[in-house]
Structures are given as structure tokens and as C-alpha cells.
Amino acid sequence: MINSESYNLLLNLAKRNIKLKYKNSILGFFWSFLTPLVYLIIFYFVFSTAFASVENYALYVLTGLVYWQFFSNTTNQVIQSFISNAGIIKTINVPVISFPFSALISELGNLVLTFVPFLALMYYLGYSPGLAFFAIIPVTVLLAILSLGLSLFLGTLNVYLRDISILWNTLNPALFYLTPIAYTLDLVPEKFHWILKLNPLWYFFKGVRASLYSNTWPSIETWGYMVLISFLVFAIGWFTFKKLQPGIISNV
Amino acid sequence: MAESKISINGLALSYYSFNQGVNSIKDIFTSFSFSKPFEKHEVLHDVSFEIMPGEVVGILGKNGVGKSTLLKAVAGMIKPSSGKITVRGKVAPILAIGAGIEMELSGYENIKLLVSLMGLPMGKIKEIMPKVVSFSELSDEELNRPVKTYSTGMISRLSFSIGVAQDPDILIIDEVLAVGDMGFQQKCMNRINEIKEGGSTILFVSHNIDDVKKICSKAALLANGTLQEYGEINKVSNTYTNTFH
Numbered sequence: 001m002i003n004s005e006s007y008n009l010l011l012n013l014a015k016r017n018i019k020l021k022y023k024n025s026i027l028g029f030f031w032s033f034l035t036p037l038v039y040l041i042i043f044y045f046v047f048s049t050a051f052a053s054v055e056n057y058a059l060y061v062l063t064g065l066v067y068w069q070f071f072s073n074t075t076n077q078v079i080q081s082f083i084s085n086a087g088i089i090k091t092i093n094v095p096v097i098s099f100p101f102s103a104l105i106s107e108l109g110n111l112v113l114t115f116v117p118f119l120a121l122m123y124y125l126g127y128s129p130g131l132a133f134f135a136i137i138p139v140t141v142l143l144a145i146l147s148l149g150l151s152l153f154l155g156t157l158n159v160y161l162r163d164i165s166i167l168w169n170t171l172n173p174a175l176f177y178l179t180p181i182a183y184t185l186d187l188v189p190e191k192f193h194w195i196l197k198l199n200p201l202w203y204f205f206k207g208v209r210a211s212l213y214s215n216t217w218p219s220i221e222t223w224g225y226m227v228l229i230s231f232l233v234f235a236i237g238w239f240t241f242k243k244l245q246p247g248i249i250s251n252v
Numbered sequence: 253m254a255e256s257k258i259s260i261n262g263l264a265l266s267y268y269s270f271n272q273g274v275n276s277i278k279d280i281f282t283s284f285s286f287s288k289p290f291e292k293h294e295v296l297h298d299v300s301f302e303i304m305p306g307e308v309v310g311i312l313g314k315n316g317v318g319k320s321t322l323l324k325a326v327a328g329m330i331k332p333s334s335g336k337i338t339v340r341g342k343v344a345p346i347l348a349i350g351a352g353i354e355m356e357l358s359g360y361e362n363i364k365l366l367v368s369l370m371g372l373p374m375g376k377i378k379e380i381m382p383k384v385v386s387f388s389e390l391s392d393e394e395l396n397r398p399v400k401t402y403s404t405g406m407i408s409r410l411s412f413s414i415g416v417a418q419d420p421d422i423l424i425i426d427e428v429l430a431v432g433d434m435g436f437q438q439k440c441m442n443r444i445n446e447i448k449e450g451g452s453t454i455l456f457v458s459h460n461i462d463d464v465k466k467i468c469s470k471a472a473l474l475a476n477g478t479l480q481e482y483g484e485i486n487k488v489s490n491t492y493t494n495t496f497h
Binding site: 005 | 267268269270290324327328329330331343345347348351352354356357361364365368369370371372373374
């Protein structure tokens with residue numbers, strides 16, 4: 001299925017996405033680095049005294065923010081990918097699935113490129129990478145599968161009902177605060193833990209923190225949940241896309 | 253008898269719109285049916301004809317009759333709701349002026365992007381780039397500028413140049429010649445003739461009946477959601493012009 005032509009197509013679309021995103025801005029690509037940094041500073045000043053019990057709060061927040069940015073950007077870009085490429089979809093014979101995939105690739109590329117300076121910053125904040133560092137690779141892949149599946153589901157529906165993307169943008173901040181990014185589970189009263197654990201993202205951020213914060217391998221249980229959730233969500237997204245694909249060209 | 257290049261048999265084409273026009277929240281609760289979320293609109297039905305290799309066929313018909321939809325089906329972008337389309341060869345569709353052109357990117361960047369959107373391997377770019385540049389007659393300085401600074405005519409030059417850079421098996425042209433100055437229009441017609449003489453099959457839509465007569469040997473007339481007439485160009489174009497009198 002992936003031949004050199006479609007590889008070339010995906011790569012060129014991903015490059016275009018990145019170019020377009022930072023066109024006409026002076027700092028351009030550096031914004032992918034600066035945005036989480038700004039949030040880090042805000043959270044550090046607002047919460048570091050209140051959350052003094054969290055060991056190395058800055059590193060804790062940074063690892064969460066980097067991956068939240070990846071999740072949030074990927075879902076936004078993929079959900080919009082059909083609508084923003086309507087002109088191409090209607091006039092050029094390109095497989096429609098190229099657009100969500102290329103959106104994911106450009107966000108993954110963004111993450112990889114910002115990872116180097118972030119890693120330097122993490123090191124400065126006291127992170128000492130060990131072998132468990134490499135756990136971040138499969139964790140990232142699983143989070144990417146989850147993000148793609150979820151936004152393929154929402155993005156396909158969004159072609160028909162534009163409320164979906166508006167709703168997603170509205171719920172995005174709520175989901176941010178429902179996910180332990182700026183706080184730890186210990187800071188939440190025990191009776192509310194079950195609510196936080198209902199949030200599928202919780203397991204992925206647990207995986208990210210294990211690798212990049214506490215330098216341990218994620219537990220078997222965490223791996224199990226991540227694999228199960230990401231594949232299940234992807235299957236739902238893929239099925240929805242396949243089912244509704246024939247109408248996309250006339251409804252974008 | 254030689255094998256046909258495009259064979260269309262009992263073709264019906266439809267598009268699907270989301271359920272019964274959900275325009276408000278109220279509609280969702282009152283008229284939404286989960287069992288049949290899509291409404292089917294039939295554009296064309298019972299269309300059958302064959303196009304032989306090297307034939308240049310004009311598609312005639314009033315606005316909204318389904319010319320573009322038919323072309324999209326031949327290009328493989330729309331699946332028939334019934335019937336069959338067999339296309340033998342690689343199709344190069346030029347369905348709109350500036351299709352896929354990204355305003356923020358430069359001319360050169362757009363050429364590379366569009367070549368990959370048309371499904372060509374990157375290796376081809378070296379071969380295609382000089383052809384596109386010389387055909388478009390855009391200067392190096394212009395091609396380095398973002399396309400948003402181009403005039404409509406310049407955009408159509410760029411777009412058309414990429415579309416016809418290669419000698420395609422089957423070329424589809426949908427009303428894209430209207431813009432561009434007289435010199436460029438003439439150049440496009442010459443290039444289409446060149447492609448025709450090279451043995452390619454061409455499907456051509458234009459409301460300029462003189463253009464159609466000039467390059468097409470045959471024509472298909474669409475009316476009332478179906479194929480009304482298919483045959484020799486002068487005969488079909490007479491029927492078509494008579495519908496307006």
C-alpha cells in the first residue's frame with residue numbers, strides 16, 4: 001500500500017503543513033518550543049508553592065506540557081485536515097486518508113525536532129536519563145495512534161456536522177485540567193480518583209512521566225491500558241472514516 | 253477492433269448529503285433519522301458510451317447537468333452508485349484553475365507539492381520542473397514569490413503548466429482555459445493538440461463551443477440527468493446549440 005509515490009505524497013504534504021503553520025511569523029518554528037515554555041513559567045509561578053510536595057515540580061510540568069501540546073495540536077490538525085484541504089479533495093485525485101496521516105506526520109516531526117532542546121532543558125531541571133528513557137518511543141507511538149484514531153473519528157463527523165470541531169475546541173481546556181499535567185494524583189482527594197482514571201489520557205501521561213520524569217519503566221498495567229485504549233480508539237476512528245468516506249468529497 | 257480506453261456502462265452517479273438538511277439543533281431532534289443519515293441525490297443515470305484510444309471527446313451540457321461529476325468519476329474520485337466505469341491508463345485531470353495551489357507558498361514550492369499530489373515520484377521533478385517553468389513563462393523572480401502575489405492569469409498559467417507537463421494517457425480538462433491572456437490560451441490549445449497528436453485520449457469540457465469544435469472529434473451531450481446524444485462532434489454540437497433557441 002505504501003509505495004514510493006504515496007510516501008512522497010505524505011512527506012510533501014507534511015512539509016507543506018509545517019511551512020504553512022509558521023509562514024509569516026518571525027519566530028516561526030521556535031513557537032513549538034516557546035509555547036510550552038510560557039505555560040511552564042506560568043504554572044511554575046502559580047503552583048510551585050502550592051504544590052511544594054511534588055518533587056521537582058518544573059520537570060513534572062514540562063514533561064506533561066510537551067506531550068499535551070503534541071496531543072492537542074495533533075487532534076486539532078487532524079480534525080481540520082479534511083476541511084482545510086477541501087480544495088484539493090474536490091479537484092485532485094488524492095486518497096482522502098493522506099490528509100489526516102500527513103497532519104499526524106507533521107506534528108510528529110514537530111515533536112521530534114523540539115525534543116532535543118526540551119531534553120536539554122529537562123537535563124538542566126534535574127532529569128538524569130537512564131535506559132527507561134527509551135520507553136518514551138513506544139509511548140509516543142501509542143499516543144500517536146490514540147490521537148489519530150480519536151481525531152479520525154471526530155474529523156470525519158466534522159465534515160458533516162461542523163459543531164464537532166467547535167465542541168472539541170471548547171472541551172480541550174477542560175480535558176487539560178482533567179488530565180494530571182499541572183498536578184499529581186496525590187494532590188486530589190482519593191474519592192475523586194476514579195473520575196480521573198476514567199480519562200483515557202491518564203494512562204498515557206503516566207507512561208510519559210515514568211520514562212521522562214521518574215526514570216522507570218511504565219508498569220505492565222500501564223502498557224496494557226495504553227495498547228488496549230489506543231488500538232480500540234483507532235479501530236473506531238478507522239471504521240467511522242471507512243463508513244463515511246464516500247460522502248466526504250461532496251460535503252467538505 | 254481495438255480495446256476502448258474508457259468504457260462507461262449503465263453508469264449512475266449520486267452524491268450524498270447529510271441527513272435531510274439538518275440546519276438547526278431542533279432539526280436534529282425532530283427529523284434526524286439514525287437509520288438513514290444520508291440523503292442520496294442522483295446526478296446522472298443510465299450513461300453508457302465508449303471512448304477509443306486517441307479520441308478527443310467534448311462533454312456538452314448546461315450548468316449543473318453533471319459534466320464535472322462525470323469527469324470526477326472517470327478520474328476515479330467518485331465511485332459509481334451503479335453501473336461500471338473502466339479506465340485503461342493513467343488519468344491526468346485538470347478540474348479547476350489553481351487546484352491544490354497553496355497561496356502562501358512560492359511558485360517553485362507549489363510545483364513540487366502538486367507534482368507529488370498528482371502521484372508522481374519525486375525523481376520526476378527534475379524532469380518536469382524545466383518544462384513547467386518554460387511553459388508557464390513565469391520568471392525566476394516570480395516563481396520565488398508567494399503565489400498570493402500572483403494575478404489570476406499567472407495562477408492559471410502555473411496550474412495549467414503543471415497539469416500538461418507530462419504526456420498523459422488520458423487528459424481531462426474541465427473549463428480551465430477561460431482565464432489567461434490570448435497568447436496563453438493559444439499556447440494551451442497548441443499544447444492540447446500536441447498531446448492529442450501524441451496519441452493521448454482527451455476529455456474536454458468548455459462552454460466555448462468553438463474551442464470544443466476545434467479540438468474534439470466526438471462529443472457527448474448530457475441533459476435531464478442522462479446521456480442524450482453521443483457521436484460526431486458537429487452533429488452533437490448542433491443539437492446542443494439548438495437547445496438554446
